[in-house]
Amino acid sequence: MAESDTSNSRQTPPLMIVISGPSGVGKDAVIQHMKQRSLPIHFVVTATSRPSRSDEQDGVNYIFVSTERFEEMIWQGELLEYAVVYDQYKGIPKAQVLQAFASGKDVVLRVDVQGAATLRRLYPDALLIFLTAQSEEELKERILLRGEMPPDQLELRLATARQELEAIQTFDYVVVNRNAELDETVDTIQAIICAEHHRVHPRKVTI
Secondary structure, three states, X not given: OOOOOOOOOOOOOOOEEEEEOOOOOOHHHXXXXXXXXXXXXXXXXXXXXXXXXXXXXXXXXXXXXOHHHHHHHHHOOOEEEEEEEOOEEEEEEHHHHHHHHHOOOEEEEEOOHHHHHHHHHHOXXXXXXXXXXXXXXXXXXXHXXXXXXXXXXXXXXXXXXXXXXXXXXXXXXXXXXOOOOHHHHHHHHHHHHHHHOOOOOOOOOOO
């Protein structure tokens, strides 16, 4: 499949594109692959209070801050939305989105399902894409590939994923991210973005 053109040729308002789904479906891999295609999109870096992993870079994978600093960001209204995920804060810095919109760029937000529900409530015209694995067994294998995980923690992740699957009806699109088909997944997301820029009645997000 040829790469879809995501350029905003009709000068429709920039899109707030929310990519969400259960832990382990490959949200980070999909977004990294989109970045490699040099699309005219701003990829918002999420802020979090959790410690960074050995393979993560501050300001690239996440903006890593202390719990105290994150709570300060909440009180000062610096976040579009935030949530507590597995006992740690995660949130979307507002300034990044405002700057991208001012330049006419679409923005991509990578959030959990809880965060997507908050964004839907606050910004009804946001474009919500639910990313999922082909099966629960495939999802379980992906979670296990991340490293050793106690059985109770694994079951918690899977139980949470089952619950989050029930939220699909609140999204605009669902995309299956199959193993070894990352290009196809990104092609589909690009096609969705392109189609959204050709709506008769464009989405318009006001912050």
